[in-house]
Amino acid sequence: MRQHPESWREMRARGKRLDGGDSDRVAEDTSLLQRMIERLVTQRACLDLAAELVARLTGPVVELGLGKARTYDHLCRLFPHRDILVFDREIHAPPAYVPDPAYLYLGDFRDTVREAVEQLHAKVVLLHADIGSTNRERDRQLVDELAPLIDELMCDHGVVVSDREMQRPRWERLSLPATAGAWNYYMYRTRKRDR
Numbered sequence: 001m002r003q004h005p006e007s008w009r010e011m012r013a014r015g016k017r018l019d020g021g022d023s024d025r026v027a028e029d030t031s032l033l034q035r036m037i038e039r040l041v042t043q044r045a046c047l048d049l050a051a052e053l054v055a056r057l058t059g060p061v062v063e064l065g066l067g068k069a070r071t072y073d074h075l076c077r078l079f080p081h082r083d084i085l086v087f088d089r090e091i092h093a094p095p096a097y098v099p100d101p102a103y104l105y106l107g108d109f110r111d112t113v114r115e116a117v118e119q120l121h122a123k124v125v126l127l128h129a130d131i132g133s134t135n136r137e138r139d140r141q142l143v144d145e146l147a148p149l150i151d152e153l154m155c156d157h158g159v160v161v162s163d164r165e166m167q168r169p170r171w172e173r174l175s176l177p178a179t180a181g182a183w184n185y186y187m188y189r190t191r192k193r194d195r
């Protein structure tokens with residue numbers, strides 16, 4: 001079997017994943033290909049369930065993390081008649097999948113989500129946060145800053161789907177669908193706000 005370079009083996013020995021994903025739902029020796037499959041199957045299952053859960057609510061959808069536009073394109077098919085607002089600091093999606101500038105917030109999430117709060121306050125029915133990196137500590141700090149802003153965006157009984165654990169007092173954690181793969185993902189439903 002071809003040996004991986006030393007740096008790869010060292011990273012694995014330190015428990016660091018090259019794909020940045022949570023690892024406690026897949027065996028240590030699972031290939032990167034299988035891990036990617038588990039992640040994508042989980043994302044599709046969670047977004048499909050979220051679409052059912054918000055079907056009766058009125059309002060826009062938010063995608064945090066355009067990336068290569070895989071999940072954005074899935075959201076476009078699930079929600080052909082809703083506005084989908086997309087956030088990222090840079091564009092690396094194929095040009096055909098880049099949203100119209102009117103629906104695109106370019107810049108650091110901490111700035112753009114804050115900007116969007118006024119415009120979208122309490123209107124968003126579904127927010128998908130696909131924001132994880134290989135740096136867990138940095139992700140935790142980002143989530144700590146973003147979760148209160150996301151909470152302001154969300155309507156009552158809306159759904160947050162995230163690749164990183166988030167907590168807010170009015171968010172109730174949901175079980176993942178049975179069709180999800182072996183990948184950590186998080187789904188929350190927002191309770192009614194105290195007025």
Ligand SMILES: C[S@@+](CC[C@H](N)C(=O)[O-])C[C@H]1O[C@@H](n2cnc3c(N)ncnc32)[C@H](O)[C@@H]1O
Pocket residue numbers: 064065066067068069070071072087088089090107108109110130131132142
């Ligand atoms: C995991 S990728 C998203 C993958 C995408 N959902 C897909 O299905 O192709 C994460 C994205 O979040 C963006 N991102 C990460 N941290 C960010 C930050 N602080 N502000 C803005 N964008 C950020 C990255 O540029 C990257 O495109």
